[in-house]
Amino acid sequence: MRSASPFSAGTAPATPAPACPVSAGTATTVEELLSLARAGELGPDPVGLRISVAFTTRQAVRHEGRGTGYRNEVLSLRLAEAVGSCAVEPGALPDGAVDDCAGALVARLLEHPMLPVRVAALDAYLMHVFPHTPENGARPVALPAGTSLEKSRVRADAVAGLLTLPLGSTVLVVGVVNSLLEALRSRGLRYVPCDLKGGVTEWGEPVATDALASAGHCDALLVSGMTLGNGTFEALRKHALRHDKQLVMFAQTGSAVLPRLLGRGVSAVCAEPYPFFWLDGGPGTVHRYRAGCPGGTP
CATH class of the missing domain: 3.40.640.10 (Type I PLP-dependent aspartate aminotransferase-like (Major domain))
Structure with missing residues (x-):
C-alpha cells in the first residue's frame, strides 16, 4: 500500500490536458445520444448495422496484499471492429440476453427494454463511429x-x-x-x-x-x-x-x-x-x- 501524503495548503499536481474531443451534435444526455444514434444523425444508419458477437465477462478479484475483493459482470457487444460494454450487477442479466443481442440489428438494441443493453449498444455504435484516436x-x-x-x-x-x-x-x-x-x-x-x-x-x-x-x-x-x-x-x-x-x-x-x-x-x-x-x-x-x-x- 502506498503511504498517504499529508494534507497541506497548495494545489494538487496538475497533468497536461488531453486533446479535445469531437462533438456529438447537440446531445446533452445519454437519452439524447440514443435518440440521435437511432436517427442515424451521429453516423451510419443503425438499421444497416448488426452485432456480430455478444458476450459477458465475469470476474472475482482479490489483489495480492489486499484484504477485500469484489466481483464484476460486463455485457459486451461487438460491431465490426468495435466492442461496446456495460457493467451490470453480478447475476442481474437474464440468461437469454446474450442470445437476444447476438446477430441483432443495432437499431433494435438501441431501443431494447433493458438499459444495460441500450448502453452497450450505444457504446459499440459510438466506438465504431468515434474510435479512441x-x-x-x-x-x-x-x-x-x-x-x-x-x-x-x-x-x-x-x-x-x-x-x-x-x-x-x-x-x-x-x-x-x-x-x-x-x-x-x-x-x-x-x-x-x-x-x-x-x-x-x-x-x-x-x-x-x-x-x-x-x-x-x-x-x-x-x-x-x-x-x-x-x-x-x-x-x-x-x-x-x-x-x-x-x-x-x-x-x-x-x-x-x-x-x-x-x-x-x-x-x-x-x-x-x-x-x-x-x-x-x-x-x-x-x-x-x-x-x-x-x-x-x-
Whole structure:
C-alpha cells in the first residue's frame, strides 16, 4: 500500500490536458445520444448495422496484499471492429440476453427494454463511429505489463490526474476502487467513498450508498461509468453542471459514450474499452479526454 501524503495548503499536481474531443451534435444526455444514434444523425444508419458477437465477462478479484475483493459482470457487444460494454450487477442479466443481442440489428438494441443493453449498444455504435484516436480527442496513456494490482495503480494515477483541485479538497468517489482512493490520498485530496453495495473500504472507512446526498458535501465528483447502466449517472451530471463542479468519469462502461458529453456536465474522461486491464498481464492502454480545450469543441 502506498503511504498517504499529508494534507497541506497548495494545489494538487496538475497533468497536461488531453486533446479535445469531437462533438456529438447537440446531445446533452445519454437519452439524447440514443435518440440521435437511432436517427442515424451521429453516423451510419443503425438499421444497416448488426452485432456480430455478444458476450459477458465475469470476474472475482482479490489483489495480492489486499484484504477485500469484489466481483464484476460486463455485457459486451461487438460491431465490426468495435466492442461496446456495460457493467451490470453480478447475476442481474437474464440468461437469454446474450442470445437476444447476438446477430441483432443495432437499431433494435438501441431501443431494447433493458438499459444495460441500450448502453452497450450505444457504446459499440459510438466506438465504431468515434474510435479512441487523437483525431477524436483521445490521448493514450500506456499501462505497462504487470500484476493486476500494479496495473490498477497505474490506471488510478491516470484517472486521478484528471482532477485539478486545491490540496485538501474533498472528492466524491462513486464506485469504490481502492487504488483510486490511494491515488487521491497521494495527491493530498480527501474523499467520500460511495457505492450502492455500501460496506467499508480496504481501510475500514464507511462507504456511503446515496451518491447524490453525498455530492453536496464534496468539491468534485469522480464517478464510474457503471452509473450509466444503473440509471444514476444523469442526476450526478446535473449536479455537477448546476454547481459548476468537476465531474471526472472512469469508464469501462460507456468508454465511447461519455467523451461525447464533455462540456455538458462531464469535465474529463478516462476511457478504457474492452479488453480491460484486469483481463491480461500484458501492456494496455487507457484514453484520456478533457473538456474546454482552446480551439476545440467542448
